[in-house]
Amino acid sequence: xxxxxxxxxxxxxxxxxxxxxxxxxxxxxxxxxxxxxxxxxxxxxxxxxxxxxxxxxxxxxxxxxxxxxxxxxxxxxxxxxxxxxxxxxxxxxxxxxxxxxxxxxxxxxxxxxxxxxxxxxxxxxxxxxxxxxxxxxxxxxxxxxxxxxxxxxxxxxxxxxxxxxxxxxxxxxxxxxxxxxxxxxxxxxxxxxxxxxxxxxxxxxxxxxxxxxxxxxxxxxxxxxxxxxxxxxxxxxxxxxxxxxxxxxxxxxxxxxxxxxxxxxxxxxxxxxxxxxxxxxxxxxxxxxxxxxxxxxxxxxxxxxxxxxxxxxxxxxxxxxxxxxxxxxxxxxxxxxxxxxxxxxxxxxxxxxxxxxxxxxxxxxxxxxxxxxxxxxxxxxxxxxxxxxxxxxxxxxxxxxxxxxxxxxxxxxxxxxxxxxxxxxxxxxxxxxxxxxxxxxxxxxxxxxxxxxxxxxxxxxxxxxx
Numbered sequence: 001x002x003x004x005x006x007x008x009x010x011x012x013x014x015x016x017x018x019x020x021x022x023x024x025x026x027x028x029x030x031x032x033x034x035x036x037x038x039x040x041x042x043x044x045x046x047x048x049x050x051x052x053x054x055x056x057x058x059x060x061x062x063x064x065x066x067x068x069x070x071x072x073x074x075x076x077x078x079x080x081x082x083x084x085x086x087x088x089x090x091x092x093x094x095x096x097x098x099x100x101x102x103x104x105x106x107x108x109x110x111x112x113x114x115x116x117x118x119x120x121x122x123x124x125x126x127x128x129x130x131x132x133x134x135x136x137x138x139x140x141x142x143x144x145x146x147x148x149x150x151x152x153x154x155x156x157x158x159x160x161x162x163x164x165x166x167x168x169x170x171x172x173x174x175x176x177x178x179x180x181x182x183x184x185x186x187x188x189x190x191x192x193x194x195x196x197x198x199x200x201x202x203x204x205x206x207x208x209x210x211x212x213x214x215x216x217x218x219x220x221x222x223x224x225x226x227x228x229x230x231x232x233x234x235x236x237x238x239x240x241x242x243x244x245x246x247x248x249x250x251x252x253x254x255x256x257x258x259x260x261x262x263x264x265x266x267x268x269x270x271x272x273x274x275x276x277x278x279x280x281x282x283x284x285x286x287x288x289x290x291x292x293x294x295x296x297x298x299x300x301x302x303x304x305x306x307x308x309x310x311x312x313x314x315x316x317x318x319x320x321x322x323x324x325x326x327x328x329x330x331x332x333x334x335x336x337x338x339x340x341x342x343x344x345x346x347x348x349x350x351x352x353x354x355x356x357x358x359x360x361x362x363x364x365x366x367x368x369x370x371x372x373x374x375x376x377x378x379x380x381x382x383x384x385x386x387x388x389x390x391x392x393x394x395x396x397x398x399x400x401x402x403x404x405x406x407x408x409x410x411x412x413x414x415x416x417x418x419x420x421x422x423x424x425x426x427x428x429x430x431x432x433x434x435x436x437x438x439x440x441x442x443x444x445x446x447x448x449x450x451x452x453x454x455x456x457x458x459x460x461x462x463x464x465x466x
Contacts, residue, residue, distance in 0.1 A: 005121060006032045008050040010041040010068070011083065012060045016106075020054065020083075023110050029117070038063025038071075043314045045072045052101070052120055057084040057091060070098045074179065074219075075310070079124040081116055083108075142233075152247040155233060158240040160185045169247055174219035174282050176309060190215050190223065216247065220284040264289035267369060277372040280359070283331060285312040285324065288367065297321075297372075322354060327368060334358045334365045340375060351379040 007029045011017035014036070021031045032048040035041040038059050045053060053072065057065040069080045081102035082095050095103060101120035104113065143164050146153060152169035154162055162180050165188075170177045173188050180188060191209060211230070215223040231244040264280050271278035272291040279290035287308050290298075298308060301320045312318045312327070330337055337356040342349065353375045359367040 004028065004030045005052065005117070006030050006048065006050040007117070008033045008035065008041070008044055008048055008053045010035045010038075010053060010059065010065065011056045012036040012058070013056075020113075023113065027110065027114050037061035038065060038068030039313055041065075041068045042071050042075070042311070043316075045076050045078055046310060046314060049076070050078060052117060052124075053078055053080045055080050055082055055100075057082055057086065057095065066094050066098055069100060071311075073098070079120045081120055154180075154188075154245045154247070156185050156243040156245055158242060162187065163242060171288075172218075172224075172247065173216055174284065174286060174288065186217075188217055189226075189228075190217050219286065220282060264367075264369075271371055278370060279321075280367050280369045281312065281327065282367050283365075285327065286310075287312070294372070321372075322356075322370065327356075330356055330358055330368055331365050334360060334363075340379070349376070350374065351376045 007024055009017050009020055009024075009031060011020065011034070017034050017036075021034065024031050032050050033044045035044050036059070038061055040061075041053070041055065041059075042063075053069070055065045055069050059065050059068070063071075065082065065084075069082070072078055073080065079101035080098075081104060082100050083104050083106060084091065084095075085106040087105055092103075101123060102116040104116055142155065146155060146164045146166045149166060149168075152172055153166055154169050155164035157163045162183050162185055165177055165180050167177045170180055173180075175188070191213060211228045212225075214226055214228055216226045217223060227248045229246040229248060231246075233242045233244055235241070267280065268278060268289050268291040272293060275293065277291065277293040277297050279294045280288050282288050290308070295305070295308070298321075299305075301317055303315055303317050303320075307315045307317075313324050318324075326337075336358060338353060339356075340351055340353045342351055344350075351374070353373045355371045355373070357369045357371070358365040359369055
């Protein structure tokens with residue numbers, strides 16, 4: 001009977017998912033989670049670390065079960081059994097291409113499910129044991145020597161397994177070094193399908209591959225023609241020699257110069273000096289570089305270093321730094337984008353400007369560099385300027401209204417004085433004195449309006465008022 005193996009169920013029909021869960025629990029398995037989308041399956045696989053995943057092929061969301069399974073196996077090397085009610089040839093071929101541990105057609109019986117699970121777990125344990133034998137910890141000395149070589153190199157065992165590879169070489173494909181160790185050599189190299197002489201094949205089916213008939217497979221699915229230069233690593237008589245491979249190629253050199261690891265490192269160093277948090281992502285939405293300032297912000301946002309090594313869509317908290325759909329749109333449009341976002345931390349308000357710069361190769365966006373700048377002071381200054389401008393405008397309108405009223409009052413006051421003193425002879429001097437006082441006041445008001453008009457025109461030129 002099973003000894004509590006951890007199982008993750010990925011099924012978008014909840015009733016079916018609950019039925020499978022009940023069967024597994026009755027068999028003695030530990031169901032560590034249930035997911036209904038491919039994106040959720042990838043995230044939970046990283047969080048729960050199950051021993052095996054039961055994956056429905058038809059799922060809701062952008063990723064179907066086959067695409068999600070491929071991603072899970074690349075990231076976490078977890079065995080997967082496909083569950084499906086569809087047995088058409090196209091679906092079967094796509095599923096087989098991913099190399100699942102099993103394939104069950106719905107509806108299936110409990111005994112059939114248990115047999116498939118136990119066989120899959122057994123095959124996976126053997127596979128891991130073989131990898132450990134191929135890549136024991138004692139070989140870490142070789143790994144250090146490989147890392148010290150400032151060229152993209154890999155060590156291939158006599159059985160065609162990647163025994164060692166330095167990060168410079170892994171970067172060419174957008175991988176982490178650990179993702180390639182112990183995997184077959186075709187995880188990163190493939191025969192070129194066009195642009196070269198045909199691959200020689202004799203009647204036995206053996207293919208003879210020349211050094212310039214190989215392509216490097218990138219994580220985002222693209223291919224780059226390369227030339228491999230080989231050497232040998234010799235041990236004692238009982239240990240077969242291994243192959244040291246140097247990866248060269250015109251396209252790789254161009255990529256490395258413009259959008260490769262070296263350029264990204266320079267960009268991160270410059271932004272660090274300028275005190276701007278920054279990061280770079282590739283088309284597969286993997287973080288390919290970031291500076292320490294960004295790492296500190298990510299940590300404050302609750303994103304661990306482990307999650308920074310995962311695709312962005314597996315990290316919901318990454319929305320703090322940008323929406324995944326917006327980033328995909330920049331990859332499609334290739335347009336530079338500037339956007340200011342407001343953040344509230346308790347009683348503190350911050351405004352951060354995100355500048356997203358598409359990095360292109362032959363006109364196609366392959367990476368996006370994001371540089372973050374705190375523009376809180378500038379935003380507050382703009383706010384205060386707008387506030388002052390508004391106050392000046394309101395004052396201007398008030399004064400203009402007063403000016404209009406004073407012009408209307410001049411005639412009214414003159415008529416009023418005439419009415420008051422119509423029975424008082426001007427020769428008495430009193431009436432004339434009062435009229436002169438009022439006229440003097442009105443003259444002072446006129447002079448003040450002249451000065452006001454000059455100041456108003458100066459303010460209008462400086463755009464303090466509209």
